[in-house]
Amino acid sequence: MTREIVIDASASAPWVLEDERTDHTERMLHLVLDRLLRILVPDLWHYESLNALRGAAARGRIGEREARKAQRVLESLPKEVVPAEEQGGAAILARAFDLNLTVYDATYHALADSRSIELVTSDRHLLALRPRVPWIMTIEEFLQNVWDRQPPEERPPSSVPEPPDGEGHADPGSHPGSG
Numbered sequence: 001m002t003r004e005i006v007i008d009a010s011a012s013a014p015w016v017l018e019d020e021r022t023d024h025t026e027r028m029l030h031l032v033l034d035r036l037l038r039i040l041v042p043d044l045w046h047y048e049s050l051n052a053l054r055g056a057a058a059r060g061r062i063g064e065r066e067a068r069k070a071q072r073v074l075e076s077l078p079k080e081v082v083p084a085e086e087q088g089g090a091a092i093l094a095r096a097f098d099l100n101l102t103v104y105d106a107t108y109h110a111l112a113d114s115r116s117i118e119l120v121t122s123d124r125h126l127l128a129l130r131p132r133v134p135w136i137m138t139i140e141e142f143l144q145n146v147w148d149r150q151p152p153e154e155r156p157p158s159s160v161p162e163p164p165d166g167e168g169h170a171d172p173g174s175h176p177g178s179g
Contacts, residue, residue, distance in 0.1 A: 003147070004038045006112040008105075009048035010122035011139055012039075012077075016070035017056055024140045028120075031147070032077060039079045040115065042087065042107045049074050082111055101125060109136075118142055 014020035015029045031037035053067040062070070084092075087110050096106035105126050112119035112135065119136045121127060126136050137145070 002036060002038045003150070004040055004115065004117050005142065006108055006115070006117060006119045007039045007041060007045075008108045008119070008121045008123060008126070009045055009052050011120045012041075012045075012049065012074065013052045013056075013122075014139075015077075016053070016073050017062065019061055022140075024143055027143060028139050032079075035078060037147070039077070040111060040117070041079055041081055042111050043081050043083050044104060044107055045081070046075075048104065087111060087114065099129060101129075109133075112136075118146060 011025075014022065014025035028037065032039055050071060053062070053070050056062045057064055057067045084107065087107060092103060092106050092110050095101070095110050096103045099106065099109065101109065102125070105123060108119055108121065109126065109129075117135070119126065120139055120142050121136060122138060127138065130136050
């Protein structure tokens, strides 16, 4: 069974921005490319990703040519794009007010909550919700506390070797929409 997660632009940017890449981001990218992990994104992810690439180019981290290539790579990733209309603008706006988030961040939050799956991000505002919303996590936390802890029969084999056991990390808890 392929596991699903919602991922935002801050978490997918390291897949194409070399100066943000880590062993964990590379590992997650391979899981996505091997179709062992399915990512869901709201349609605004495309625009946020483009904005991240434009910003990286404006700061001299990458050139325009690299930004255009990175955009093609991100567009080609296997993913499910969920239209904003499916999520409902009123519900997203209410969530933004309730959680003191931007509407953009509330859109990712609403998608993950509606599907009862984890939201993987590097966004500090979303990560600040973790004491109340344990299903929001970084890539490293997801890999160590969720992916690597799946029973072997539920975790398809990956072409990427697993890092050593991540002992000492907190259990991410259950999603509010589960069980």
